[in-house]
Amino acid sequence: MWSDPRLQHVDSLQPGDLTPGRIHRLALRLMHDALGRAMDLPVLAAVGRKAGPTVGITAAVHGNELNGVEAIHKLFGSIDLEHLRGTILALPIVNVPGFLGRRRHLVEGRDLNHAFPGTTDGPTWSIYAHRLLTRFVVNLDVLLDLHTASTGRVNTLYVRANMHDARAARIAHLQRPRIIVHSPPADGTLRGAASDAGVTAITIEIGNPQRFQRDVVSASVRGIRAVLAEAGVLPKRKIQLGPPPVVCVQSEWRYSDRGGLMQVNVELGDMVVEGDLLATLVSPWGDAIASYTAPHAGIIIGRSVDPVAAAGARIVHLGRLAQPCDKLHDQTSATDAWRQR
Numbered sequence: 001m002w003s004d005p006r007l008q009h010v011d012s013l014q015p016g017d018l019t020p021g022r023i024h025r026l027a028l029r030l031m032h033d034a035l036g037r038a039m040d041l042p043v044l045a046a047v048g049r050k051a052g053p054t055v056g057i058t059a060a061v062h063g064n065e066l067n068g069v070e071a072i073h074k075l076f077g078s079i080d081l082e083h084l085r086g087t088i089l090a091l092p093i094v095n096v097p098g099f100l101g102r103r104r105h106l107v108e109g110r111d112l113n114h115a116f117p118g119t120t121d122g123p124t125w126s127i128y129a130h131r132l133l134t135r136f137v138v139n140l141d142v143l144l145d146l147h148t149a150s151t152g153r154v155n156t157l158y159v160r161a162n163m164h165d166a167r168a169a170r171i172a173h174l175q176r177p178r179i180i181v182h183s184p185p186a187d188g189t190l191r192g193a194a195s196d197a198g199v200t201a202i203t204i205e206i207g208n209p210q211r212f213q214r215d216v217v218s219a220s221v222r223g224i225r226a227v228l229a230e231a232g233v234l235p236k237r238k239i240q241l242g243p244p245p246v247v248c249v250q251s252e253w254r255y256s257d258r259g260g261l262m263q264v265n266v267e268l269g270d271m272v273v274e275g276d277l278l279a280t281l282v283s284p285w286g287d288a289i290a291s292y293t294a295p296h297a298g299i300i301i302g303r304s305v306d307p308v309a310a311a312g313a314r315i316v317h318l319g320r321l322a323q324p325c326d327k328l329h330d331q332t333s334a335t336d337a338w339r340q341r
């Protein structure tokens, strides 16, 4: 196992148990494998000398989504402990089996982000989710869950958040993504389980899987710092916020209904109107067999980059722009003090 002498093994992450004024390198004991070896999660914990909120950051819940890992490392490389209040608890690699196997799922083909809140006994994936929730998530005030697109697809930098929750809306805007998608917390997701536990949580989608992309990683770290400053964990500095994000009230994937070779005709961030051509499908002989158009106006959040398209292949992730009548919170909605433990 790891031989770093600075490493501390822990069974749960209680900010109060950690010495203030330090960055801790921890290994959170979650499971044992079939050889009886510990399956530990790497943890970075920055603990301020002054009390404040506890902000959690998770990455690689899907094991091949790595931009968030780099974002956490960059963030921790620049933390000034003298001015830190409260605690930042970061899990750079949540899905250890998926990370080692360069794959999205956890074990047995199960998606960890559909396994929450999990159970105390039962299948491996369910115990994994439950222990993560009870040993880490419940101790947080805020959770930023970092993801990317899935294999064969690409994403803009975008945030999924419940925009009916003023605090979630506020931190979603501070992240300054290109797009925010209103998305009530869904059953089975880490964000949903965190919300049920009273933790303000958003999902940040940072680019593409199984790679480090410097531009979107840097943009996401700027946004995370802005959220930490808002929560009072980092000192407030005048920061250059980027242009305001496009807010969508809803989004959906469009799928092919035939099989063939797909050419997507729109790019990330493109605005489309009803009837705009999204993609064409050709047969193996090069003959056009289908074309797909936008069913309504919107913005392209993600798209396929894999031409091999069986019937039911994803084409584009299309967002529908929010209107004033949707009554979503804007960035000025939440001005209350952050809850302190």
Ligand SMILES: [Zn+2]
Pocket: 061, 062, 065, 147, 148
């Ligand atoms: Zn993901």
